[in-house]
Amino acid sequence: MTKFRNTKQKAAVLAAVRRAHHHPDARWVYEEVRREIPGISLGTVYRALASLTAEGLIREYPQAEGPALYDANLDDHSHLRCRRCGRIVDVPTVELPPESLEAIRRVGGFARVDQVFLEFGGICDRCAQGETKPDGAADTAPAGHNIN
Template sequence: MTRQRRVIMEELQKVHCHPTADQVYELVRKRLPRISLATVYRNLDVLSESGAILKLELGCTQRRYDGDISPHYHVKCVKCGKVGDVFVPPINVPELGPVADFSVQGHKVEFFGICDECAGKNGHRLDS
């Protein structure tokens, strides 16, 4: 693995904010000041295609990335776009069997709502 890919992976594993490629670039530049944005994009693609990181496409205009490849889901704030982890038991696709005459090969589950920070801005909390 190249040094650039290793640094990108390390930075993604340090943060839990599911950064965009531009945000990953800003994180990585602190350690590799000469790296280009195009190089970060290319390496994010290689790392996600190899399964080393997750590429999140959550209805956002920009993809986000996750260094945690363990089975988990995500929640997105519909107001600010913040993304968080949701740890619920994963759906075990092989246990589903045939579904509506399909051989299911995978799934995506996306939760959405309003984060605590955005809910607080409106003067109400979701849990009150």
């Protein structure tokens, strides 16, 4: 095990991530912690976030587009993202049938398949309210599988 030290910068970063009521990125944490420690550097925030992730105190969600997000919620959960406003909410994880994973393992020619990365996309209630008839085209559409 590597040696971790408890600095006030790291503590402030952890506190900021914990009090966030969303999934903050490094920049948000930086701005937040700066109110308490004005001289902190962005690099320190990045290092603290990486360290806290390594310590298992927070989770890191690198995104396909945009900066990585951080999450103080360590419980098993998936993310549901509104492709209109980008808002992300935590939702329970969906268990995949073991036989599906076995089929995937077999057809993929793998020794084992032991990770599932799952995310959901849709339109949140708020965005659905002020919605015009023709489904706008400026939506975020990451790689994945559309249904309906």
